[in-house]
Amino acid sequence: MSLEALIFDVDGTLADTEEAHRLAFNNAFERFRLGWKWNQDAYRELLKTTGGKERIAAYLATKTMSAAERKRLTEMIPAIHAEKTKFYSSFVADGNLPLRPGVQRLIEEALAAGCRPAIASTTTAANVDALLTSTLGPRGIEMFSVIACGDQVRAKKPAPDIYRLALQHLGVEADRAIAFEDSHNGLLAAAGAGLRTVVTPTYWTEDHDFSGAAMLLPHLGDAQRPLEGEPGTLLQDGAWLGYPELVRRVCERPLCEVGALYAGAA
Missing domain, CATH: 1.10.150.240 (Putative phosphatase; domain 2)
Structure with missing residues (x-):
């Protein structure tokens, strides 16, 4: 695929x-x-x-x-x-909010492979623009082909509307995209749009139910913040999730499991 x-x-x-x-x-x-x-x-x-x-x-x-x-x-x-x-x-x-480990690296790997990054968020466009400019510089916004924000849809997560909107603007079918989330509501929203999802929780969401995620990691990892116990526990190629392994491992997850996740919780 x-x-x-x-x-x-x-x-x-x-x-x-x-x-x-x-x-x-x-x-x-x-x-x-x-x-x-x-x-x-x-x-x-x-x-x-x-x-x-x-x-x-x-x-x-x-x-x-x-x-x-x-x-x-x-x-x-x-x-x-x-x-x-x-x-x-x-x-x-003020520059007080860095990107999580591995985020910029994976985005750059995807761009180099011809894969388009996009955003599907319930936050405002102003908040997204501020974060991307602060962390990725003047070209931060340009790195994303589509930026879909909460005020553009009628129902917010866990409804799948924002992901469906992002897919529509991308012109991409759900089975040719992967979502990245940190919360149960986010996972439900992505699953409702038919997307396989990589979940990286934080303190705020670590107790959520993430059954049905295609992959669950503490964070994406990079050379400065390698994932403990990797490779060998959750990953095969290295101590962080690289683009080739993402494609190989996550895209193997049957889409029927994604649909069942949303159907069971909706």
């Missing part, structure tokens, strides 16, 4: 961004004098809801208040989220 595209999630997959998002939310809450503060444990639970505005709405639903106050705060959600995005973009611009 010819592999034509690698489709990456952003938050947690390209970079471990969630702590920066958490701090940005808290700064926005302080700016609006809401008296809210999300600690790491609370935010880990809130991450089960995809999308920043949706996350605020989910948190608001847990609070006891009058109908009038609930209406007022609900109407403020877009403004709160816009302020949060400004704080997050500032954090990223």
Whole structure:
């Protein structure tokens, strides 16, 4: 089979961004004098809801208040989220969020092989642009053939809409692409679009259910951060996931297993 595209999630997959998002939310809450503060444990639970505005709405639903106050705060959600995005973009611009190990290496290997990288994320285009420019430089955005973001679809992950949109713009069938995710909702979204998926969890998602992933690794690995115990445990070619092994190992996974994953959880 010819592999034509690698489709990456952003938050947690390209970079471990969630702590920066958490701090940005808290700064926005302080700016609006809401008296809210999300600690790491609370935010880990809130991450089960995809999308920043949706996350605020989910948190608001847990609070006891009058109908009038609930209406007022609900109407403020877009403004709160816009302020949060400004704080997050500032954090990223300061260069404090590096890509996870092996991400840039694998993207460059794919490009050299004629395979097109793409993005399918529930975050905003502004957040994606800020991260790519900060980590990959001025040409970072150009390295991706398609950048599909959450505001472009009606339903966010775990719905498969964002991956279907990315595949549509790429002009690629699902069996000729591989998704990269870090969360259960992301895995369900990719599987729902018929994609085989490589999962690399973080602290925020390490307790999620990843049964059905084509490959599960702590990270992609590189010469500076080789995967412990490799080759020989999960990989055959080396201590990091290289493009040739990705094609050989992941593309062997039957697509029927991918469909069964989504059907069982939808």
